[in-house]
Amino acid sequence: MHSWKTVFWLFGVNFYISMFTFGGGYIVIPMIRKIFVQQKQLFTEAELLEMAAIAQSSPGAIAVNLSVLAGRRTFGIAGAWISGFGAVLPSFLILALISSCYDAFRTQPLINACLKGMEAGVAALIVQLVADMSAAIFRQKQKLPHVILPVTFLCAFVLEIPAMTLLLFWCCVSLGISVIQHGKGSRV
Incomplete structure (x- = not known):
């Protein structure tokens, strides 16, 4: 049976990781590796990589998913809940604080200008991401990716x-093509 000390440690470490890691879920992986694998030896690197793959493929934030999986591996279902709560609480508190002061900040000309600049920066990053992804798609030798982008754009907009x-x-088209290609490959 685990002690209350373990429960508080698990909450505290996930709260700490969530509070001080910026940059998305992939930044959390080295932190969890350092604390859970190297320092405490609660699971192996292979198990961490397996959990990271599951966290990445599951819906939701990778950082929260990975914290929940690490908590479950450490302390069972209760550990999953404790870790999830510890991982989500810092974001919740920061957003609550910002929301409560947002109107006061928004009316300040300097803050308003900064927010407008951030909007432009985010828009530029999205455009760059779409351009890079499109270039990668068009470099492929397969024909389906060349069709998906323009057809989807036309259908959506x-x-x-x-x-x-x-x-x-x-998804259905891709699955159908995979089944057909697999069928052709097995007859050869």
């Missing part, structure tokens, strides 16, 4: 077909 419908359609 011109025909106003919902994104979920398009996603499900392309």
